[in-house]
Amino acid sequence: MSSPEGADEREMTYAEALVLGLRRALENDPRVRLMGQYFVGLTPHRKLVADLRDDFPSRVWYPPIAEVGYVGTGIGAAISGLRPIVDIATASFIFQAFSQVVNEAANVRYMTGGQTSVPVIFHVNHGIRGGGAAQHSHSPQAMMWNTPGLRIMLPSSPRDVYGLLRTAVETDDPVFWADHVKLFDVVGPVPAAWEAIPFGVADVKRSGTDVTVVATSYMVQRALAAAATLAAEGISVEVVDPRTLVPFDLKTLLGSVAKTGLLVVVDECHQSCGVGAEIAALVAEHAFDALRGPIRRVSTLDVPIPFSRTLEAFVEPSEAKILAAVRAAVAGTVARRR
Amino acid sequence: MLPPLSTARLVEYFRTMVRIRRFEEALIRLTDDHDVGHFHVYVGQEATGVPALALLGPGDVTYTTHRNHGHLIARGVDPARMLAEILGRSTGTNRGKGGTLHLASKEHGFPTTSSSVGGPLPIAVGSAFAFRELGSDRVSVCAFGDGALEEGAWHEAVNIAAVLSLPVIFLCENNSLEALGQKANEYPSSTLAARRLVDLVRPFRVPAVAIDGSDVAAVHREMRRAVRRARSGGGPSFIETWTVRWPGSRPIWPQLVTGETDLAFAWDPDRIPAAHREWFTRQDGLLRFLRELLAAGRISAEEALAIDAAARTEMADAVAFALDSPYPAGEEALEDVFA
Numbered sequence: 001m002s003s004p005e006g007a008d009e010r011e012m013t014y015a016e017a018l019v020l021g022l023r024r025a026l027e028n029d030p031r032v033r034l035m036g037q038y039f040v041g042l043t044p045h046r047k048l049v050a051d052l053r054d055d056f057p058s059r060v061w062y063p064p065i066a067e068v069g070y071v072g073t074g075i076g077a078a079i080s081g082l083r084p085i086v087d088i089a090t091a092s093f094i095f096q097a098f099s100q101v102v103n104e105a106a107n108v109r110y111m112t113g114g115q116t117s118v119p120v121i122f123h124v125n126h127g128i129r130g131g132g133a134a135q136h137s138h139s140p141q142a143m144m145w146n147t148p149g150l151r152i153m154l155p156s157s158p159r160d161v162y163g164l165l166r167t168a169v170e171t172d173d174p175v176f177w178a179d180h181v182k183l184f185d186v187v188g189p190v191p192a193a194w195e196a197i198p199f200g201v202a203d204v205k206r207s208g209t210d211v212t213v214v215a216t217s218y219m220v221q222r223a224l225a226a227a228a229t230l231a232a233e234g235i236s237v238e239v240v241d242p243r244t245l246v247p248f249d250l251k252t253l254l255g256s257v258a259k260t261g262l263l264v265v266v267d268e269c270h271q272s273c274g275v276g277a278e279i280a281a282l283v284a285e286h287a288f289d290a291l292r293g294p295i296r297r298v299s300t301l302d303v304p305i306p307f308s309r310t311l312e313a314f315v316e317p318s319e320a321k322i323l324a325a326v327r328a329a330v331a332g333t334v335a336r337r338r
Numbered sequence: 339m340l341p342p343l344s345t346a347r348l349v350e351y352f353r354t355m356v357r358i359r360r361f362e363e364a365l366i367r368l369t370d371d372h373d374v375g376h377f378h379v380y381v382g383q384e385a386t387g388v389p390a391l392a393l394l395g396p397g398d399v400t401y402t403t404h405r406n407h408g409h410l411i412a413r414g415v416d417p418a419r420m421l422a423e424i425l426g427r428s429t430g431t432n433r434g435k436g437g438t439l440h441l442a443s444k445e446h447g448f449p450t451t452s453s454s455v456g457g458p459l460p461i462a463v464g465s466a467f468a469f470r471e472l473g474s475d476r477v478s479v480c481a482f483g484d485g486a487l488e489e490g491a492w493h494e495a496v497n498i499a500a501v502l503s504l505p506v507i508f509l510c511e512n513n514s515l516e517a518l519g520q521k522a523n524e525y526p527s528s529t530l531a532a533r534r535l536v537d538l539v540r541p542f543r544v545p546a547v548a549i550d551g552s553d554v555a556a557v558h559r560e561m562r563r564a565v566r567r568a569r570s571g572g573g574p575s576f577i578e579t580w581t582v583r584w585p586g587s588r589p590i591w592p593q594l595v596t597g598e599t600d601l602a603f604a605w606d607p608d609r610i611p612a613a614h615r616e617w618f619t620r621q622d623g624l625l626r627f628l629r630e631l632l633a634a635g636r637i638s639a640e641e642a643l644a645i646d647a648a649a650r651t652e653m654a655d656a657v658a659f660a661l662d663s664p665y666p667a668g669e670e671a672l673e674d675v676f677a
Contacts (some may be wrong), residue, residue: 033471066497066498070494073467076460076461076463079450084464099457100461103457104450104458111432111436111440111450113435114673115432115444173677
């Protein structure tokens with residue numbers, strides 16, 4: 001549960017909290033380096049990253065357009081004593097560097113028998129951004145979750161990105177960190193102190209009693225908007241945000257499902273083998289008896305992301321689809337009761 | 339020609355080269371009865387790896403490849419623990435998690451060993467990035483085969499190394515000089531449009547030389563120059579070493595087709611089997627170095643044979659240690675994923 005707003009907090013945008021977190025990381029640990037310049041994409045917030053470079057000119061490196069090269073450089077620098085935060089910008093570009101992230105970084109500790117740590121962070125901006133089309137709209141977090149050796153954080157609020165980043169910088173493992181471009185303008189409270197939010201601790205973003213909606217990243221914002229609408233209809237939705245996939249806080253999610261008996265999984269990955277698929281499987285495996293109806297999935301349809309806005313709206317996990325899935329879940333239960 | 343080094347150091351180089359040869363021969367024999375997966379041996383390249391890596395200090399790192407055994411022995415890793423790893427035993431360098439393709443020993447400057455062709459190139463550049471940022475004079479060496487230059491990773495890595503003038507040495511061990519393997523449907527050899535490998539380096543304005551990899555003096559000379567350049571802030575270097583592949587490494591799976599190397603081949607060429615006379619006479623860097631040491635009076639045949647006998651005993655003991663070592667318990671598979 002988010003802590004109550006107080007005098008020790010101030011409102012800021014997600015982008016401001018993100019860049020403030022990067023600034024704290026640079027201030028706190030002389031080993032931290034930033035490699036890349038598109039932490040907040042090409043949004044107007046990018047000025048904040050330019051300011052960081054002005055303030056830490058020797059510790060912010062703008063690499064060439066060479067994802068294999070600079071991602072590998074980040075890995076090697078981590079092996080040899082730095083704490084690099086490598087920005088891969090648009091998440092689709094991580095495929096250029098997939099061998100480095102998946103076949104090198106994620107394997108190093110394991111295949112050396114625990115000898116060598118790779119404390120590197122890989123940052124991407126994922127998701128359907130509006131007109132991004134097929135090559136700038138990926139949500140590769142499910143692929144990363146299929147890669148043992150990576151920790152995965154998917155913040156959904158200014159508070160979370162700020163606090164999770166501290167844990168990420170302090171971990172000795174490679175971390176995959178995905179933001180969503182549509183989160184950058186979200187405003188919320190951020191504590192004055194840079195306190196770590198531990199990995200593996202879900203946040204119940206809204207309490208409810210009828211249906212559990214589990215969502216990550218920008219889908220949390222959509223789920224919260226849907227929950228507000230549904231409250232007016234008399235449906236009480238609990239929104240659970242795992243915040244990290246690795247480690248995954250199954251306990252909090254199962255506790256919520258035990259209370260509500262219904263689960264809707266909202267996820268921006270393509271549906272097949274997506275993050276939502278794994279979460280649905282976990283709940284089916286561990287809490288089948290608590291369920292009063294089938295688990296429902298709201299995810300991206302299994303087609304490449306199209307450009308035109310009508311096509312894009314058709315395939316994405318929209319607020320309307322979340323509303324429909326929750327209503328159907330509740331209605332299905334009622335029907336079964338009769 | 340010998341490198342300008344003391345007799346003690348030259349003999350030490352020779353000892354290490356012999357130990358590598360005997361290690362690989364012992365391994366090949368071991369695979370008659372033990373499946374270790376696809377493996378690669380360093381026979382025929384000892385005259386490159388030993389003098390090159392001997393110039394590194396304790397803080398320097400080496401990224402090697404699937405053909406890593408010789409490099410690890412050159413920097414002092416215990417052959418017994420290497421063989422145990424190759425056999426998947428819990429006493430192995432990587433606790434049985436890596437095998438022949440991934441032999442690593444962080445304390446000897448091998449933080450991780452990747453068998454992904456070209457994969458370690460940018461990682462080696464990253465270590466050099468850290469060394470420069472941390473204000474040390476440490477050096478990062480990336481050893482790789484000619485095939486790695488076919489990978490895009492090469493171009494990205496050398497560009498970053500050059501742009502930032504990083505202390506990294508690209509040691510390209512070109513062991514398919516005669517490039518017959520592909521035609522014979524044996525080992526793969528490089529397929530590059532460039533006429534010379536150094537042509538792939540010079541546009542990046544990185545100093546690049548191509549030398550005979552069976553010539554200890556040449557390897558010593560160029561590596562010393564590259565290490566000095568790196569330590570003094572002069573940036574990256576590229577060294578291509580030519581060797582002709584040992585006949586036993588021409589099949590996809592290594593075989594002792596030449597039999598064991600007899601050091602007496604150096605002073606009694608008539609003992610060399612006719613089928614392999616060319617390789618042992620002209621292309622084997624180990625025998626060449628021995629002939630140079632003998633000619634210069636730096637070692638006697640008796641001393642060489644004594645070193646050889648000790649190496650054989652060491653490797654026999656290493657095999658026994660590995661075979662006597664237990665396998666890891668199955669549940670250890672769940673360890674070492676995260677810190």
